Amino acid sequence: MSEFRKVTEETSHYRHLEKMSVTDVLQNMNKEDKTVPDAVAEAIPQIEKLVSAFADKMLAGGRMFYIGAGTSGRLGIVDASECPPSFGVPYGLVIGLIAGGEKAITQAVEFAEDSTENGWADLQKHFINDKDVVLGLAASGTTPYVIAALKECRKRGILTGSLCCNPNSPVSREADYPIEVVVGPEFVTGSTRMKSGTAQKLVLNMISTSIMIQLGRVEDNKMVNMQLSNVKLVDRGVKMVMEKLALTDYEKAKDLLLKHGSVKKAVQAMNGSL
Template sequence: MNTTESSSLYDDLEKLDIITLLQSINKEDQKVALAIEKILPSIQKLVEEIVQRMRKGGRLFYIGAGTSGRLGILDASECPPTYGVPHDLVIGIIAGGDAAIRKAVENAEDNAEQAWEDIVSFGFNEQDTVIGIAASGTTPYVIGGVKSAKSKGLLTACITCNLNTPLAEEVEFPIEVVVGPEFVTGSTRMKAGTAQKLVLNMISTTVMIKLGRVKGNKMVDMQLSNEKLVKRGTKMIMEATGLSEDDSKAKLLEFGSVRAAVESFYQK
């Protein structure tokens, strides 16, 4: 059943007042986390495999079209500044290329061959993982990409919001988050998009923690790309070492990361 295209539970939306619209959207949004809770074991199995592969030099690719592609790029782009990992460790690819991040590229999602070509442009090895993201589970670009990746020995998974889709049939680890009809019929940037974002958060965060990129509950390898992050890092060092604010900031700027600064302090 194509749940993502099924009719909204609400009607005559244009006749509803603003607070009723907001309350109704909020009510629907609350269903998303509960839907994800039901499939946590599936996400767990996927993360376990990704961690094993990344420890052996594998990388993580997200492929998608439209909103799904943008969400993959968002998650991938946040990994280097948050965890201090290389920019080519988690890679987001969208149908139609970077131009499609801001503006739809006509027919890009219908090309079943292009996704694999896009992956190959980054190089690949058998320890890599490809996660296809498609709310409908029917996007040719994504299906073709995971199918080719699997044939080359890469680990494949998907995040979709329908059950028993062509995309899920092609991957080893299908993540199927059925969140029900959208508030505006077929507008999968809403609940489906929220579900995909939450699952991506779970996957990348848990992977990075298991790869040692978090200590305690702190982002000790974050990039110091602005003053806010320098202040955050300074506070982390103060808490870990007992140094003054000025000394902590000086150490942070000298060593370039919270982890390196704290380790240098305790190596004395």
């Protein structure tokens, strides 16, 4: 493997930010942010390999774990928490873990990411096994909490992936399916919550959404299994039912939706009665 270069810690292309006007700060940040989708596009072949492998395991009954620290860990928790309401999958199918535990979601927990034992211990709390898959999230690619957890997974035959923003990183060496999205130096030197965080969010969207499509949780372009957890989602669901069943009566469609609990089940019930 080529020499490891910590691009995420390299000096910003911009100097004396404190002397810039607000307009210049915003325009320059936006200029940098525009480069992120291009970096993600270059990683699509890596993402595709991971999605295909992870989806196969999940179709066979496995779960997906995200494990990370700091911003990376928080992004994993956000993505995992949005899968049940969006796609109607059970809580526990996609699980986000962060170094330092629940406190670390809102507060920095000092040195939590430096533990080489807690990552695997956190996975064990969920009785992880070789049916499951684990995606290690580390912008730097050097987080001990993540690297050690992936290493233990591989020892036990658990499929692993990684997502980082430095090329040829240590975390990639511990992953069966590494993804490296190299976005370059941050606008504020070393602040990986910026471009690196944006890149990770984009890739997590791609991974979870494409896997859910493979799991049959989307039909056409609709979230037909979404949870009906608020008025907005109920209204969206009613309109889907009306479209799929060619109904013009909103209240009838709403009654069907609420009776059966999801767009998919409501449509299946009506089609079965025809």
